[in-house]
Amino acid sequence: MVNLIGNEIKKIYSRWPIKIIILIAVILMIVDAIMIKYYNDDIYQSTYYEDTSMREFYENELKTLNPENESEREAYIADKTTLELLDLENEYRNEESWKFECITKNAYQLIYNINSIKFSPEKNKKELEQAEKLYKNFLNMLKNNEWEQYTREMLDVAKEELKTSKEQLENATELNKKELEKTVEYNELQVEVLQLRLNKKIPYDGSFMDEALNIYSSGMQTVLQDNENIPQSALNEVRADAMIAKYALDTEKDLFNHKNASQTYKNYMDVVIELILSVIIIIISASIISDEFNKGTIKQLLIRPYKREQIWIAKFLTAIIVTVISMLVISLIAIVVFGLFFSFKDYAIYNIGVYDYNSGSAYCMNVFAYVGIIFISKLPFLIMLATIAIFISTLLNNTALAVATPLIGTIAAEIINALLASYKKFRFLKFFITPNWDLSVYNFGKPAQFDFLNFRFSLIIYMLYFVMLIGLSIYRFKKEDIKNI
């Protein structure tokens, strides 16, 4: 058997397809490294303030609206706020991106508060003063980086709001109890975030602590909203990221920096494992049987002192082994390339944040361990793609169909998942292979996309299909008459 596999591997590496795929992988990694190293992620370099037409649009809109008129008031306030926001952004367009981001996140609300009081019929002077003061502090913070003052004042406001909402909750009726509970949670989160910023001394400077805090804040906000339109699985991921961010804050570890070898390697390997290795394993297993039939060289193999099932199994194993070897080769080259572009020390310094759903806690691990785990957990999926391809290849002796079938399968998987999500009567589809073929979705204790799926169920379905497809393939291969070419 070893000799059979050795021969098969030699046959594959003597031909050009595998070399071209690896070459493409190497080109991709170099492009990736260049993109990340030399191109800023200043995605907030806004172009729209250079385009004055937007400002004109709002100006014109504003002229048509009358704030005195109650039905037009909201629109007027919104437009005026947007206009003032545009002006503010314009002022800071040449400064650091974090300031721009900060404005985008915070300024609208502050300006809106001012305007809504200004143009309301009541015009509460005290509230107006408070709102304007907050805004002034905000501008101050931007100009002088006086973030601590600003944060303290925001914290005071937040604490007030928390107190109010708690009081409201005590007097809640059955109808609005849930809503008020949510409000309380939201306010508690605001307080927590602002408190963290002060305690950990994190200015609004786009540093990794600032970024982590933002991720935690926005992530937990999304989770708390619990919008019905967002599926639970997506919320789980958002929560996981938020917890990792919290862990990064607690341990003051930079887990979100992208411009380093470690993170670049991890992101690159994600793509390699998902796409490139799938392509490799599908192509090899689709052609390793049928090519030899179509070229006639299968005859020369079948008259050797080996049982037919040994020959088939050797070919199947070869597809998997070549994929693993390719993974290692690409991985090694990537480690060197990214190490050269950035720094080899990065691999030791920058770790990957991981959230364990079972224990509910986040931790970090070395990037090589992480990528290793991802690869091993994706292997069953890759093997299933290979099984489907080689099954079609053995049955029909047609390489093209054997390549197409697993690819179509991945598209069909999307459709099946959509059906499973939406319609109860399609629940029987859970017994099909595609919802169960990627066991890596259960990594780190993550729950399945649907509550009627779990790891044990998926594993059983997977094994059933695996045994069935392999068994049928070997049976067919043993029985086959070698026709005339």
Place this chain on the structure above:
Amino acid sequence: MENAVVECNNLYKKIGKKTILNNVSLQVCKGDIVGFIGPNGAGKTTTIKLITGLQKITSGTVKINNYDIQKDFTKAIEKVGAIVESPDLYMYLSGYDNLKMIAKLYNNVNKSRIDEVVKIVGLENRINDKVSKYSLGMRQRLGIAQAILHKPNILILDEPNNGLDPEGIKEVRELLIKLAREEGMAVLISSHNLSELETFCNKVIIIQNGEIVETSTIKDLKADIKGNSYIIELNDTKKAIKIIKNAKIINKENIQIECEKNDIPIIIKKLVEADINIYRLEEEKISLESAFLKKTGGNKIG
């Protein structure tokens, strides 16, 4: 037979309703070079595929070296070397790599054996080139190389002379004779090239429409043809056939007649008396082809 290397008994091969092989039985013994001949579609390649396990046997048995091909495949096929339909080689590898890969599948082939075999088939100069660059003749020779690499005791060759020039055919012939005589290798060759076969086969098996119609040695086959055949070169063939009964015109200058040796003087006398000039008289050699044609009732070969 005791020293039968290959023994087929009552082989039937049916595909759907069509019977491809009908009660085929044959034997190849040690040291034999058996010519397996028949028209296209007779079932030669199918029989070979049944023997080598490439196609399923509907009913009947095949034993190689006393092992049943269906029950003990790996033992039966171990000492078999074969080329079926065409030498199956990997075009993108060199000749040497092809042989090396096959060598790995047996445990009695080492590097020196590979070199030895390369020498035997005369490919030393080109053995490291990719097979895609070989001419057909070279591929044929490499095919024979892979067939004899593991020192089989039975060689099964399906039309091995295809694409070889006369020099190449001669080399193959001499090689096969050597292997059969010196190493006691049994050889089963199927071919259309009957004139070649008769120079080195010692036995012949004729198959037609899936049935064996003749099994005998070359000598016996030719001897079967009753009477002798003579060719006479003369100047007036039309007149000659009027005089000599049963004479046939072959061409403008030659007639052919089957008769006993004692009749020859009488014939010559009759022709001379009729004023016909005789330039040449010779015995026609019975070729395997005519013997074959007689047996198969004149079906076109090939």
